[in-house]
Amino acid sequence: MRTIQIIILSFIFCLKVYGQCHFLLHKNIQLAEGFIRFSSLGNLSCINSQQSSFILKKMEQLTLGKIFLSSPAVTLKRSYLINKWRQFYPHIELYLTGHDKIIIRPKIKNFNTSDFTTLIKKRLRDYLQTPKSSKIKVLNPPKNIQLPENDYHLEFDFQKSSSNLVKIKLYIDGKQKKQFFIQFQILYKQFVLVSTKTLERGENLSAQFIIPQEMYISEKSRPLPVQDISRLNQLKLKRRIKKGSILSKIHISYKNIIKTRQKLKGIIKKTNLRIEMEVISLQNGKIGDKIMVLFPLTRKKYLATIINARQVEIDF
Structure with a gap:
């Protein structure tokens, strides 16, 4: 009889112990923006699978506030969680184990400047259909951007x-959170x-x-044509340029290659007709300038x- 009582007591004790559910609390967790649910704070273990499903469902229903992308870390004590559970489910036994404090941070994806710039370049190239040989340069890339792991849209x-x-708009959970204005240049490869070396003005x-x-240069840079290397002696610098700089039309001016009272060859071109005569310049001028010249024999201007330095084409 004594033996039977011991067996029955042992069986009841085992049922009580193995019927218990334990919830192991994590120390640090990251959650997506939204509600902080009791179930997300640790791991539940029960011997009875039906009991586990039942308690897990209750945990899902119990919320402890909200966390946002910009929220600071939230700390919850185990004692607070025990009281919260007993407040809502006083008849459901649950043992909380693990750490005394839980630190909760928003789950974010850090886009560094280079990653975000690469994304912008890809979208621009797809939209603008730029040549493969070209490059896109972002002039004002945004600083590090924090995005949620999921449910965001650019x-x-x-x-x-x-x-x-x-213009780029950032949406989180369907709501616009930020917008950026990005400036860019399309660079083309050319000679x-x-x-x-560094060259001084004049x-x-x-x-x-x-x-x-x-x-690679932008289409607005107005580089000096490469062919002009053959007539550099006719050019001078209007401003200082550093070593390695591209020579642009804004950097140079043409020298006066013709001076007043200089004898020149004047050319008159008509259909199937070319006339050459000696004229005298009445003004200084550079290549492409229009100047007045005098034909000495008739004194006509x-x-x-x-x-070039010896020829002019007469408007006739």
Whole structure:
């Protein structure tokens, strides 16, 4: 009889112990933006699977506030969680084990500047259909951007892309959170003239310090044509340029290659007719300038365009 009582008591004790559910609390967790649910704070273990499903469902229903993308870390004590559970489910036994405190942070994805810039370039290239040989340069990349692991969306507005401007809107859970205005340039590969040393304003140009080189440049940079390397002696610098800089039309001015009272060959071109005569310049001028010239035999004046240092084409 004594033996039977011991067996029955042992069986009841085992049922009580193995019927218990334990909830092991984590120390640090990251959650997506939204409600903090009791079930997300640890791992539940029960001997009885039906009991486990029942308690897990109750845990899902019990919320402890909300966490946002911009929220600081939230700390919850185990004693608080025990009281919270007993407040809502006083008749359901649950043992909380593990750490005394839980630190909760929003689950975010850090986009560093280079990653975000790469994403912008890809979307721009797909939209603008730029040549493969070209490059896209983002002029004002945003700083590190924090995004949730999921449920975010980037919307690109290309309406002002012709002005090299794109608007990007960030949506989280369907709501607009931020917007960025990004400036960009499209760079094309071509040969340009590059300085091999720093050149000062007013300095005469020489092929010794200017070389042709293939580089990526924007269409607005107005580089000096590579062919002009053959007539650098006719150019001078309007402003200082550093070593390695691209020689642009804004950097140079043409020298006066014709002076007043200089004898020149004047050319008159008509259909199937070419007339050459000696004229005298009445003005200084550069290549492409229009100046007045005098034909000495008749003392008649003409308007002419400078072709080179010895020839002008007379407007007739």
